[in-house]
Amino acid sequence: MxxxxxxxxxxxxxxxxxxxxxxxxxxxxxxLKKKKMIITTDMMIEGVHFDKSYDPEILxxxxxxxxxSDLAAMGASPYGYTLNLAIPKxxxxxxxxxxxxxxxxxxxxxxxxxxxxxxxVSSKIFLSATVLGIVGKTFHKNxxxxxxxxxYVGGNIGDAAIGLKILNKKIINSxxxxxxxxxxxxxxxxxxxxxxxxxxxxxTDISDGLINELEVVASNSKLKAxxxxxxxxxxxxxxxxxxxxxxKKKLLxxxxxxxxxxxxxxxxxxxxxxxxxxxxxxIKKIGFFSKGSGVEIYDINKKKINFKKKGFCHF
Amino acid sequence: MxxxxxxxxxxxxxxxxxxxxxxxxxxxxxxLKKKKMIITTDMMIEGVHFDKSYDPEILxxxxxxxxxSDLAAMGASPYGYTLNLAIPKxxxxxxxxxxxxxxxxxxxxxxxxxxxxxxxVSSKIFLSATVLGIVGKTFHKNxxxxxxxxxYVGGNIGDAAIGLKILNKKIINSxxxxxxxxxxxxxxxxxxxxxxxxxxxxxTDISDGLINELEVVASNSKLKAxxxxxxxxxxxxxxxxxxxxxxKKKLLxxxxxxxxxxxxxxxxxxxxxxxxxxxxxxIKKIGFFSKGSGVEIYDINKKKINFKKKGFCHF
Numbered sequence: 001m002x003x004x005x006x007x008x009x010x011x012x013x014x015x016x017x018x019x020x021x022x023x024x025x026x027x028x029x030x031x032l033k034k035k036k037m038i039i040t041t042d043m044m045i046e047g048v049h050f051d052k053s054y055d056p057e058i059l060x061x062x063x064x065x066x067x068x069s070d071l072a073a074m075g076a077s078p079y080g081y082t083l084n085l086a087i088p089k090x091x092x093x094x095x096x097x098x099x100x101x102x103x104x105x106x107x108x109x110x111x112x113x114x115x116x117x118x119x120x121v122s123s124k125i126f127l128s129a130t131v132l133g134i135v136g137k138t139f140h141k142n143x144x145x146x147x148x149x150x151x152y153v154g155g156n157i158g159d160a161a162i163g164l165k166i167l168n169k170k171i172i173n174s175x176x177x178x179x180x181x182x183x184x185x186x187x188x189x190x191x192x193x194x195x196x197x198x199x200x201x202x203x204t205d206i207s208d209g210l211i212n213e214l215e216v217v218a219s220n221s222k223l224k225a226x227x228x229x230x231x232x233x234x235x236x237x238x239x240x241x242x243x244x245x246x247x248k249k250k251l252l253x254x255x256x257x258x259x260x261x262x263x264x265x266x267x268x269x270x271x272x273x274x275x276x277x278x279x280x281x282x283i284k285k286i287g288f289f290s291k292g293s294g295v296e297i298y299d300i301n302k303k304k305i306n307f308k309k310k311g312f313c314h315f
Numbered sequence: 316m317x318x319x320x321x322x323x324x325x326x327x328x329x330x331x332x333x334x335x336x337x338x339x340x341x342x343x344x345x346x347l348k349k350k351k352m353i354i355t356t357d358m359m360i361e362g363v364h365f366d367k368s369y370d371p372e373i374l375x376x377x378x379x380x381x382x383x384s385d386l387a388a389m390g391a392s393p394y395g396y397t398l399n400l401a402i403p404k405x406x407x408x409x410x411x412x413x414x415x416x417x418x419x420x421x422x423x424x425x426x427x428x429x430x431x432x433x434x435x436v437s438s439k440i441f442l443s444a445t446v447l448g449i450v451g452k453t454f455h456k457n458x459x460x461x462x463x464x465x466x467y468v469g470g471n472i473g474d475a476a477i478g479l480k481i482l483n484k485k486i487i488n489s490x491x492x493x494x495x496x497x498x499x500x501x502x503x504x505x506x507x508x509x510x511x512x513x514x515x516x517x518x519t520d521i522s523d524g525l526i527n528e529l530e531v532v533a534s535n536s537k538l539k540a541x542x543x544x545x546x547x548x549x550x551x552x553x554x555x556x557x558x559x560x561x562x563k564k565k566l567l568x569x570x571x572x573x574x575x576x577x578x579x580x581x582x583x584x585x586x587x588x589x590x591x592x593x594x595x596x597x598i599k600k601i602g603f604f605s606k607g608s609g610v611e612i613y614d615i616n617k618k619k620i621n622f623k624k625k626g627f628c629h630f
Binding site: 025 | 341363531
């Protein structure tokens with residue numbers, strides 16, 4: 001048994017205790033669920049999405065969660081995932097111990113199983129996961145938004161973006177742990193996504209910033225998204241910062257464009273509103289679609305707010 | 316539309332002209348085939364698997380082919396793939412034009428469609444693909460090798476390993492193009508893999524070297540693999556080098572352990588041999604399994620050959 005096989009046996013075999021993985025002894029995994037499935041993939045790269053200071057356990061959990069958030073956005077239930085892992089040789093045992101502990105923890109939390117993957121050395125850490133989800137008869141297809149549809153978000157916006165500023169020492173705040181936790185461990189809204197099947201016009205997760213995501217939907221639907229600053233749900237901690245800040249507009253821009261919220265963003269036609277069950281009180285209506293194009297943000301006096309930036313873009 | 320969305324629209328949308336991809340407008344793709352599926356994933360990293368000199372078209376085609384080779388090893392037919400792509404910003408349009416041309420070409424050659432993916436910037440190129448295949452009632456599960464089973468390979472061994480030495484200027488040879496072509500564009504043996512369903516004991520593709528792959532199977536089956544040097548199929552070009560070489564044993568070690576052959580390696584019980592259809596004459600019996608452990612290689616005088624290295628290992 002060579003080193004690579006030992007690594008697989010020690011660290012990954014215990015995560016792959018499912019029939020699909022075929023004991024990780026084959027060139028592929030077999031999908032046994034005879035149900036309609038969806039597939040999504042996301043990557044995280046050292047120097048782009050995170051730096052060397054990140055705890056490997058957090059990296060593993062975040063990698064799963066950002067992919068699971070895509071399942072949530074489709075109204076799907078978690079099934080399994082494949083993993084691509086490229087890491088430096090140095091201190092590899094310790095790193096993998098923490099990383100695979102993170103995979104185990106959130107694998108159990110969200111009911112998602114390791115089916116297989118690929119392993120390599122690399123000077124910089126590269127992670128990618130491809131996740132499979134099960135859908136029923138209906139799932140979210142982003143092509144049905146209509147004029148008058150109301151826009152909702154699944155929870156507080158901006159905490160992760162503030163968390164990133166705190167991590168990079170651009171903001172100093174006593175609620176540091178709250179914000180870092182939101183940045184490190186976003187909550188994929190699986191149950192909310194499923195409950196919206198057949199009800200929502202469109203549904204996506206906010207990864208690249210609220211305004212950016214709305215721009216995409218508005219453009220695809222040839223409509224204008226109108227949202228109200230005063231309706232955006234914010235955490236108590238964010239409200240505290242906003243109250244004290246001398247740069248309110250800049251902070252608001254960060255909140256609405258910073259990204260990594262991983263809350264669901266969706267719209268519902270007025271006649272379907274009655275089916276919306278808001279058990280958690282986290283869902284918040286923030287605006288509506290109208291004729292036109294682009295995204296318009298209104299302040300408390302219904303005046304338009306213009307930001308320089310729209311959202312996160314790699315290019 | 317931001318730069319990322321423009322890139323997706325210009326370069327990837329034309330590749331995703333299938334119902335599964337949902338116009339690349341959603342957080343995931345939907346798998347519409349109601350058949351038993353397998354999933355496999357492989358990555359290629361700059362500085363590990365290739366260097367900056369590689370043509371992006373070749374990178375794209377090789378990425379698809381090494382994944383398709385895993386489908387072949389499972390006896391599956393190609394269905395679709397998701398792509399993770401992290402590339403430097405510089406000269407991106409030109410790079411993507413060549414890369415997506417490669418995806419288009421081999422997507423058509425092998426009947427595999429783009430379902431979705433993730434895009435990022437990165438100082439070094441990182442590529443990964445996750446490929447889905449369709450299987451029938453039977454597919455290859457590597458757990459049924461028995462004593463006496465005969466070992467076969469699907470074609471010539473060693474060309475890609477010699478190609479890599481030529482690329483790195485460690486070997487100079489007038490048949491350079493032959494060897495580089497085998498290194499750059501391995502042929503996934505899809506049809507052979509499918510034809511072996513229900514016939515082969517085990518089946519895998521030779522990615523990390525013939526001996527290494529056999530070691531794994533021998534270890535999993537608690538048997539010894541015996542192979543004969545004189546039976547290993549070699550290309551005319553390899554035979555020419557071998558004939559002239561002063562370091563025959565070292566060259567043979569390279570051929571048997573160098574990897575990246577992507578030929579199928581499989582075994583068949585004697586009583587199933589009659590079902591083996593060797594239309595192409597490329598299939599070659601190279602040995603058999605017996606009681607014991609490990610891999611034994613015999614020379615033309617049936618003497619054991621010992622190599623220092625067993626195969627490629629990242630760690």
